[in-house]
Structures are given as structure tokens and as C-alpha cells.
Amino acid sequence: MKLGATASVIAHTMVLSWGLLTISSPRPLSVADVEALPVDIIPIEALTQTIQGDKKAPVAETPAPKPTTKPVVEEKATNVGNSKVDAKSSTSKEIAPRPVEAAAPPKAQPEAKVKPSQVTETQPEESKETVPVPTTELAVDPQEKIKVAAIEPDEQSTTSREAEAVPQEEFAKLPDLVPTPAARPAKAKPKVAKTNERKEAEKPAAKIAKAAPKSKSKKQADEISELLNRQKSTASGAKRSKRQAALGAKKTTGEKLSQNEMDALRGKIQGCFNLTAGMADAEELRATVKVRLSPSGELEGKPMVTASGGNASVRRAFKGAARRAVQKCAPYDKLPKDKYQTWAELVVNFDVSDML
Amino acid sequence: MFGHYASICRANIFALVRLLTIAVLWTGIALQQASALVEIDITKANVEPLSIAIPAFVGAGGEAEIARKIAAVVEADLKRSGLFAPIDHGAFIEKIGNPDNMPRFADWKVINAQAVVVGRVVREADGRLRTEFRLWDVFAAEQLTGQQFFTTNENWRRVAHIIADAIYERLTGEKGYFDTRIVFVSETGGKAKRRKRLTIMDQDGENLRFLTNGNDLVLTPRFSPSRQEVTYMSFAGGEPRVYLLNIETGQREIVGNFPNMTFAPRFSPDGQQVIMSLQHGGNANIYTMDLRTRKTTRLTSASAIDTSPSYAPDGTKIVFESDRGGRQQLYVMAASGGKAKRISFGTGSYSTPVWSPRGDLIAFTKRSGGKFLIGVMKTDGSRERILTEGFHNEGPTWAPNGRTLMFFRETPGANGGPNLYTIDLTGYNELKVKTPGFASDPAWSPLLE
Numbered sequence: 001m002k003l004g005a006t007a008s009v010i011a012h013t014m015v016l017s018w019g020l021l022t023i024s025s026p027r028p029l030s031v032a033d034v035e036a037l038p039v040d041i042i043p044i045e046a047l048t049q050t051i052q053g054d055k056k057a058p059v060a061e062t063p064a065p066k067p068t069t070k071p072v073v074e075e076k077a078t079n080v081g082n083s084k085v086d087a088k089s090s091t092s093k094e095i096a097p098r099p100v101e102a103a104a105p106p107k108a109q110p111e112a113k114v115k116p117s118q119v120t121e122t123q124p125e126e127s128k129e130t131v132p133v134p135t136t137e138l139a140v141d142p143q144e145k146i147k148v149a150a151i152e153p154d155e156q157s158t159t160s161r162e163a164e165a166v167p168q169e170e171f172a173k174l175p176d177l178v179p180t181p182a183a184r185p186a187k188a189k190p191k192v193a194k195t196n197e198r199k200e201a202e203k204p205a206a207k208i209a210k211a212a213p214k215s216k217s218k219k220q221a222d223e224i225s226e227l228l229n230r231q232k233s234t235a236s237g238a239k240r241s242k243r244q245a246a247l248g249a250k251k252t253t254g255e256k257l258s259q260n261e262m263d264a265l266r267g268k269i270q271g272c273f274n275l276t277a278g279m280a281d282a283e284e285l286r287a288t289v290k291v292r293l294s295p296s297g298e299l300e301g302k303p304m305v306t307a308s309g310g311n312a313s314v315r316r317a318f319k320g321a322a323r324r325a326v327q328k329c330a331p332y333d334k335l336p337k338d339k340y341q342t343w344a345e346l347v348v349n350f351d352v353s354d355m356l
Numbered sequence: 357m358f359g360h361y362a363s364i365c366r367a368n369i370f371a372l373v374r375l376l377t378i379a380v381l382w383t384g385i386a387l388q389q390a391s392a393l394v395e396i397d398i399t400k401a402n403v404e405p406l407s408i409a410i411p412a413f414v415g416a417g418g419e420a421e422i423a424r425k426i427a428a429v430v431e432a433d434l435k436r437s438g439l440f441a442p443i444d445h446g447a448f449i450e451k452i453g454n455p456d457n458m459p460r461f462a463d464w465k466v467i468n469a470q471a472v473v474v475g476r477v478v479r480e481a482d483g484r485l486r487t488e489f490r491l492w493d494v495f496a497a498e499q500l501t502g503q504q505f506f507t508t509n510e511n512w513r514r515v516a517h518i519i520a521d522a523i524y525e526r527l528t529g530e531k532g533y534f535d536t537r538i539v540f541v542s543e544t545g546g547k548a549k550r551r552k553r554l555t556i557m558d559q560d561g562e563n564l565r566f567l568t569n570g571n572d573l574v575l576t577p578r579f580s581p582s583r584q585e586v587t588y589m590s591f592a593g594g595e596p597r598v599y600l601l602n603i604e605t606g607q608r609e610i611v612g613n614f615p616n617m618t619f620a621p622r623f624s625p626d627g628q629q630v631i632m633s634l635q636h637g638g639n640a641n642i643y644t645m646d647l648r649t650r651k652t653t654r655l656t657s658a659s660a661i662d663t664s665p666s667y668a669p670d671g672t673k674i675v676f677e678s679d680r681g682g683r684q685q686l687y688v689m690a691a692s693g694g695k696a697k698r699i700s701f702g703t704g705s706y707s708t709p710v711w712s713p714r715g716d717l718i719a720f721t722k723r724s725g726g727k728f729l730i731g732v733m734k735t736d737g738s739r740e741r742i743l744t745e746g747f748h749n750e751g752p753t754w755a756p757n758g759r760t761l762m763f764f765r766e767t768p769g770a771n772g773g774p775n776l777y778t779i780d781l782t783g784y785n786e787l788k789v790k791t792p793g794f795a796s797d798p799a800w801s802p803l804l805e
Binding site for chain 1: 396402
């Protein structure tokens, strides 16, 4: 009995636990997860603004990429400092391919060394100063390189001090790589190992600059750096939507009057436009009235009117009618104040060729 | 981005950077400009009449009454044109004291006047009247035109018409037509025995006088477009003849002496020729006659009735009616003759075509569905528009600016008779012309010299 009960209990337990494990959780109804779609109702004008981009915006999408560091480079780096080794090894082939196209041409000119730091390595004979180049191992991604190229000029004079200062810290951190040659004034090497931040990219350039003949005046360099700074700032200058600028369609307009606002304005002026019905030559008559508006919608100054078509007196009358329409309708106080920028100037074209 | 610049020498980089910066700055400015501008196209207009304020002219001394009357005639002329809406004097805020001063435009804006006319009448030492006026644009706050006239007392109405013409022309761009006269056939007496006299009056119905005594039947008077002369048909002596009458001198002469009936005479634009129909048996053909040499030229030779010829204002073409196609239709032909081109194709028959002095339209009488209609079409026959219709409308004549038509409308019944009406070429503003009795066959004069 006891045994039977026990067996029964065990058996039941087993069955139940089996059932519990297998049967208990029925397969979930596989319904695809539908995410709630947030819907914003926005005027078309806002939409066009949001999708507008700025050609000059920094390339925001390209992620700060992991540097395409090659372990191979690391190995080379150990030899970099050693001019003898460098000289012996016909390095150029291995290293040159990595850097970008830019590398090729500069060889001819001594100055060219500055730009593609990589190249210099391949030509140790040219000058001793070029040797520090090792930094090139960075094999920075294209983006980085861009910066180097662009910044170079201002580095020449302004950052030379900085260039000297920084390396010292680096030395402290990574002494092992440094020692090799005696002649080196500053080691770029350590930087390489550490990171490939922009700064570092600049530093080597600076070093080179230091070595390079100081042909350019500081003033000029300042000028250039200023220009560069200014240029950068335009990308996020005033008159932008609040969204971060992004590459996209060419930005041609800022805020615009909505279609409704335009229609209202058109209707208003049309109502003020008093014209003689059945005018001779009405098909050919055109007039354009240009006028500046104050923020309160009043006319600022006299409207400028041009007209064409018809004979002189009809044209003059048409011109008068067009001007009167714009003047009679003033003030334009129903225009949205916050868009004043967009309607500060009003141009009205009159063409009634379809009317008759 | 700058990667490909890397190979360029430094100097070039500077230049590039500079260029780029400039370019960026300029695009910035361009963007700014492009966005700070709203451009609107207006393709429809309000065809309401233009509101104008014409306060009484200022009369120095004892001329207040005539000054008031002149302003009133100007106002009435402009109002009748249908293109102006004079504002009621009761609404005026500013009282014009000195017409040489600028009006207070704000006061006129309030009552929605788009233009203000101020003027004054002064008696000169030699007894003549000096009338001057200024037309002001209220919204632009500037004078559009200003003139002065010297004339005798009796001519005050003409001065008023001339002023109205000046205002009309300055504001519409078209010549006015107020300083003109109408010749028509005045009809008095019962329907059985009507007395028809050639009559002349100002276009507003004033200064009426009779040109013929009413013993003979007169028909189809037509004004010379260049002189104060009228040609008309008369049955004096029992036979229809074309006469020429000088209005100023009252001198009358027969235009040629033809063996057959002549009818529907009309002047050429230079006034040197008369174009008309001459009957030959059952046919009628179109002839011109030089008024100086009296030489006639035959223009058509169809075996049909060609009649009612009318010159284009440039004198190069004529339009006439002909039944050569079976029904009366309108045809256009070179003024020297040749091949005629049919231009009317609507249902019904067309007659009495008149080329607009503006040159762009031809007015006609159309008979369709038992009704007489007055309409206009382009000179190639397109865009036919009917302006008015009724039991009997006929004989359209153009105002010299080609903007308004006058015609006569006959009412049916024993007591019915013809009356003169004007209508705008857009088909609006139909008005009855004030005449002493019944009137028909109007002819509008050119602007007086």
C-alpha cells in the first residue's frame, strides 16, 4: 500500500511535472509586435524644412569610426624610429598603398612632405626632418586626413610651441619607443600608439612645420585660420532650423508663408485691384509692384512699379491700378509676425490676360 | 572633403580657401534675400467702378453756381461711363477751401475714395471763364493731372466734358468720349405718320438741335471720323440720295448723282472717301467715292446684295454684310477690293457691322430666334459676344474710344417706338439716352476739336 501510494505519488509527480514543463506553457500566440506609430500632424511647410539639409554641414552620419588600425602598422612602428632600418627596408611599397591617392604627387616638391605624412617615410634621403613622419602609421581614416591637410597652414607658426610641449607628456607615457635615434627633436611615435585623435594628427604636422622653412608669415597663417574658423561656423550659423544640420537636399529657403497665408494675401490684393473691364490690350499688360513692408505690415517707402504691354497711356493706367491695389490694401497686418523675415519684401505680379 | 586638395601647393590652398569662404558668404546672402520675399501673382481683378470724389469746384466771387454745375457735369459724365462710382457728397469730411492745397488724403481714404478731383472757376478780367482742376491719387498722395481752360460762358458744358475726358483718360488709360455729340433721327408724331428729323445733341442729351426740317424722310446718318460732317440718306425729291452735311455751316450737298439707288453710306477713316452700296437690279455692290475728285471705285461684283460697309480704323480693310452665302453674313475684305472672307458663322443672320475705332472688335446686329441682338466679335470672327437682346435692337455705333456702343431699341405696340441706349462693350451698364421723343439711327461723333 505504502509502496503503491509512494509509487503513485512519484508517478503522478512525474507526470505532473512533465506536464508542467511541457504542457503548461502553451505556445504563445505568435503575433508580430506592432509598435505604436507616433503620428505627428505637421504642416507641409514644416516638413519641407525638416527634410532640408545643408551642403556645408559636417558629415554627421559618418560615425566616428574605429580607426582602421592595422596590427601590421604596429610592428612597423617599432622600426620607425630607426632610420637605418627604415632606410634599408624599402618600406614604401607596404606603407604607401594604405594612405590615399594624395600620396603620389607631392614627392617632387619639398613642401609636399608636409601633407601626406606617410609619403615622407618612403623618402628618408630627402631630408632629415622628414623622418619624424612615423606618425603616418596612424593610417588615419580619410576623415582624419582631411583635417590634417586643412589645418596644416595655421599650424606652422601658431602651434609650434604646443607641438613641443605635448610630446613631452607623451614621452613620459611611452618611453620605450622613443629612444632610437638621437637626432629626433620630438617623437611623434608615441602618439601613434596611443590614439589617433585629431590633435595628434595635428602635432606631427606641427613638427614638420617647425622643421620646414618658415616662409609663411604668422599674420597670413592667422588670417587663414580665421577664415577656416569662419567657414566652419557657417554650418551652424544663424537662420537654421533647430535640428542639427545634415547633408541633404540643397537648402534654398527658410520659413515660408503657408499656402493658406499666401491665398489670403492674394485674395486681399485681388480685392483691392480695381481694373477697367474690357481694357484694350489687356492680354499683353503686365505689371510688377515691389515694396518693403515693416514688421507691422505697413508699406515702407513708395512701391516700385514696372509695367509692360499695351500703349503708353493704357500701360500707365494699369501701372497706377496695380500700385493703388498694393497701397490700398495696406497695412498687411494679418501676415504672421513670426515669419516677418519671409515677407519683409512683397512682390506682386499683375496679369489679367485670362480675365477677358 | 579637402583630401583632394592635399596635392595642390599651399598658395593654391589659400586661394581656394579664400574663394570658398567668399562663396559661402555669398550663398548666405543669396539665401537671405531669396527667403525675405513673398511673390504673389494676381490674375483677377475687381471690376467694380473706381470710387472717386468730386466735390463742387470752388467759385471765386459770383461763379459759385457755375463752378458747382461744372463739377456736377463732370461727375455725371464719369458716372454714366460705368467705370466710376462718384461718392455721395454727404460723406465728404474735408471741405475743399483752396484747390491749390493738397487734399487731406487721410480724410478721403476714410471714405474709400481712390481719387479726388478738386477745381476752381474764376472770371478773368476779359470776361472769360478760367476753369482749372487737379486730379489726386489718394493712396499715392500725388497729383495725377491738372489742367486749366479758358472759355466763354456758354461753353461751360464743353469744359466740363473735357475735364471728364482728362480724368477718364488718366485713370483708365483710354481716351475719353464725353466731349462728343450724337446725330440721330428724331421721330415725332403717331406711328402712322412719323416725322423724322435729323437731330444733333451732346452725348449726354443736352444742347439738342434739329438739322433738317422733317419734310423728307432721313435715314442712316453717319459721322465723319475726322470732321464735323455727317453723311445720310434722304428721300428728298422722292428718290433716295446720299447727302453730305457740314454741321458747323449747315451746308448740304448730294454725294454724286447715280442712276440707281444708293444707300448705307459711311466715311473712310481719313474722311476723304465715302463707302456705300449701289443697287443694280436685284443686286447691290460696294463702291467707294473720293469726296474731292468724285471718282467712284467698285469693290465687289457678286451677284448678291452686299451692303453696310464699314472701314477698319487703319483704313486697310472693310467689313460688310452680304447674302452671297444664302443668308446675311459678315465678310471682311481688303479696302481695295479682292477676295472677301466670311467671319460670322453663328446661327441666324448678321447685319450692320461696324468696326470699332479701337480696331479690335466689330459690332453687329444679329437676327436670331425672332429677336434682334446687338453683339461684338473679334475681327476674325472669333469670340462673339451678345451684349443685349430684345424685340428690336439695331444700328450700333461706337463711341470714339471704342468702349461704349449706342444703338436704338424699338418697343412693340401701338404706342411703342425706338429709343437710344448705350451699353459698355462688356455688356454691362446699359443706359437709356435722354431724347425729347422717339429716336433711332444714332451716330456718334469723333471727339470735338
